[in-house]
Amino acid sequence: MLSIRFSGADLGRLRLAAEPDVMWETALSLHQLVRPDPFFGPWSRLARRALARAGLGRDVRMLTELVPPSSYFPDFLTPPGHTTCLETGIDTALSTGKERLRVEIGRLAPVAGTGPGRPVRFEGIAGGRPAALRHLGGALRRYHAVTLAPYAPAAAALARGDAARHARQVLQRGSEALLCGLGPQLRWRPPVLEVDYPVVRRLDLAGRGLLLVPSFFCHNHPIALADPELTPVLVFPVVRGPLWIPREAATPAGAELDVLIGPTRAAALRLLDTGHSTSELAARLCTSDSSASRHAAALRGAGLVVTERLGTSVRHTRTALGTSLVHGGG
Known part of the structure; x- marks a missing residue:
């Protein structure tokens, strides 16, 4: 059992992430x-x-x-x-x-x-x-x-839907309703949240609040960080649907592309089915402008991307060869 002790301040500092980590x-x-x-x-x-x-x-x-x-x-x-x-x-x-x-x-x-x-x-x-x-x-x-x-979009969509359901509970009934509705492995007995756990642990929030993170791959019981001195996080399993593996995932050309050119560069190539400036590409890749520029240059050198200058900015777009590689053709 994991016992998470709340103070009055902690209930006000309860947060719910909208998607998995x-x-x-x-x-x-x-x-x-x-x-x-x-x-x-x-x-x-x-x-x-x-x-x-x-x-x-x-x-x-x-x-x-x-x-x-x-x-x-x-x-x-x-x-x-x-x-x-x-x-x-x-x-x-x-x-x-x-x-x-x-x-x-x-x-x-x-x-x-x-x-x-x-x-x-x-x-x-x-x-x-x-x-x-x-x-x-x-x-x-x-x-x-x-x-x-290859499976991230479907898994994330299911997790986001479950998180949205919990968020509505908070809006309608307050934070304690959220703690009561996270699943059968958790029981809210004020001021303690009891969590089914493989070992006996106690976590005093002491005013730090608690971040709840939905997870697709979490199973059997929620999980917390081992070190109680770290920022408190509780990862909990979402309600999962049966149809989450796309049919084409059985031959994951997308996964092989990631291995071939690296996951970040592969993500850039997928994004460039429409034109992106360097800063737009960087924002979507969660990286710096200089890193996005290097990835675009490498893809351009391989004939997978073309770059056009528009005034003071540039625009990167995938070529036919790049599109064929993304979709596993040729």
Whole structure:
């Protein structure tokens, strides 16, 4: 049981995110990849095949050991707050201080099976070594591109719909009605929210409020950050519909494109079915203008994008070759 104690101020500081957090979805999907609930069985089979085709076995082994389907995985992989942009989330995670990395990886070691006398598999990450962190960031991008990106629109739509339903409850009946209606795994017994949990924990909000984040891949019970000193977050499962895997996802050309040219560059290519300025492209990619310009230049060099100058700005648009690549043709 997880007991979350509210003060009067905390009820006024209760917040509800409108959609899932990309880092939590990435982490929790790894649990369903390893030990899928029947609902996630079809997705797990498709994801495993796609990962094998992409040659990402080493990435998957590292990530599933770093995020085991157990009661603990490092908090730095799911930064406090709410992140919908993968690049922002990865950058935040990899900017974690060395001391915190060491402590959190140290807590993971017994779970990962690295006991005394055996090499610590994640010593590079624990030490904040740039090469190890870059490899982790790359593995997260590649995994997300293959297993989550093809299904993200459908999963996010279901989560947004569930969050909107909860938001209406708040407007009509207040924040306590929200706490009463999050699902059978939670019980509001003022001033404590009781959450079914694999371990016994207590979290005193102490005026900090609580951010509730809907999640498609969260299963069995809600989940909170392990460190009670971090900004309080509670991730809860949404009501899921049965028709969330698109038929074309069985042969995910989109996932293969992400692996081929990188997820950010692939996202840019998909967006450029209509013209975008560099700043518009940057905003939609959640990146800087200079980074968006570099991606556009690389795509232009490959003949996938054309760039036209309009006064003081430029406009990037996908070519026929780029469109064929996006849709898996030719």
